Amino acid sequence: MTSNESRTALVTGGTSGIGLAIAQRLQADGLKVAVLDLDRPQARGVAREQGFTFIAADLSRREDCRRAVDETVAALGGLDVLVNNAGFQHIDPIADFPEDIWDTMLHVMLTAPFLLTKYAWPHLTRSGQGRVVNIASIHGQVASPYKSAYISAKHGLIGLTRTAALEAGEQGFTVNAICPGYVRTPLVEGQIADQARTRGLSEQEVEQKVMLEPAAIKKLLDPQDIAALASYVISPAAWGMTGAVLDIDLGWTAR
Numbered sequence: 226m227t228s229n230e231s232r233t234a235l236v237t238g239g240t241s242g243i244g245l246a247i248a249q250r251l252q253a254d255g256l257k258v259a260v261l262d263l264d265r266p267q268a269r270g271v272a273r274e275q276g277f278t279f280i281a282a283d284l285s286r287r288e289d290c291r292r293a294v295d296e297t298v299a300a301l302g303g304l305d306v307l308v309n310n311a312g313f314q315h316i317d318p319i320a321d322f323p324e325d326i327w328d329t330m331l332h333v334m335l336t337a338p339f340l341l342t343k344y345a346w347p348h349l350t351r352s353g354q355g356r357v358v359n360i361a362s363i364h365g366q367v368a369s370p371y372k373s374a375y376i377s378a379k380h381g382l383i384g385l386t387r388t389a390a391l392e393a394g395e396q397g398f399t400v401n402a403i404c405p406g407y408v409r410t411p412l413v414e415g416q417i418a419d420q421a422r423t424r425g426l427s428e429q430e431v432e433q434k435v436m437l438e439p440a441a442i443k444k445l446l447d448p449q450d451i452a453a454l455a456s457y458v459i460s461p462a463a464w465g466m467t468g469a470v471l472d473i474d475l476g477w478t479a480r
């Protein structure tokens with residue numbers, strides 16, 4: 226077993242929310258970290274401040290996925306840990322759901338994790354302690370109305386996780402999914418504000434009565450809570466955990 230100091234990680238969507246917390250945590254664990262995000266000054270700025278290598282890429286574009294893996298390996302000297310985290314939400318009933326947004330969501334949240342895993346495969350195999358961590362969601366396991374593309378992509382990501390885990394076992398690396406409940410990030414802050422407007426509720430009421438109503442613990446998660454779990458999954462101690470679908474959801478899916 227090599228120490229974390231010689232390990233490298235690529236975190237997609239790593240300049241905001243959960244991805245940023247995971248990138249910070251893996252860096253604190255001693256890994257060299259690259260973050261992939263859309264080419265925006267804000268994203269570049271976060272990466273620079275944090276000391277991450279920045280990989281500018283749009284995961285809705287197939288060619289960017291190949292380039293992202295190549296650039297990461299060139300910059301860091303290898304790829305031991307791939308965290309497929311980037312994602313976004315769009316809420317509309319199926320009857321009105323914009324078809325172009327459906328295509329983009331499926332590409333960013335399901336096809337890109339497949340392509341990045343495929344292109345990273347030889348590097349993960351060479352690693353000897355490779356890890357793929359897919360950030361799915363409670364909505365990878367249960368459904369809610371008006372989120373058809375998101376829920377379809379996340380259910381698919383769990384299927385990809387399990388299949389890749391079975392194929393990766395012989396190659397000596399693991400593939401797991403983390404399924405968070407609601408986490409306080411820019412993505413969720415946006416949803417809270419939208420729902421408060423459309424339902425005529427206060428933001429506090431949306432949190433408690435809409436988002437956390439099925440939860441056992443009535444409090445939003447912090448991105449650092451998800452990062453702590455990711456840190457364990459990528460650690461050498463978790464060598465025997467693969468194909469796992471790990472809930473960290475305040476008891477949301479216990480019902």
Ligand SMILES: NC(=O)c1ccc[n+]([C@@H]2O[C@H](COP(=O)([O-])OP(=O)(O)OC[C@H]3O[C@@H](n4cnc5c(N)ncnc54)[C@H](O)[C@@H]3O)[C@@H](O)[C@H]2O)c1
Nearest residue numbers: 238241242243263283284285310311312362407408410412
């Ligand atoms: N926040 C939650 O409550 C929650 C719960 C369960 C799962 N998740 C999942 O966690 C992941 C991170 O969510 P978050 O809440 O931190 O969101 P966020 O909006 O804070 O961060 C998402 C990141 O993904 C990047 N991204 C989006 N589209 C991209 C593209 N085409 N190419 C490259 N990068 C792109 C964004 O630029 C951003 O940096 C998502 O996959 C989300 O579905 C979030």
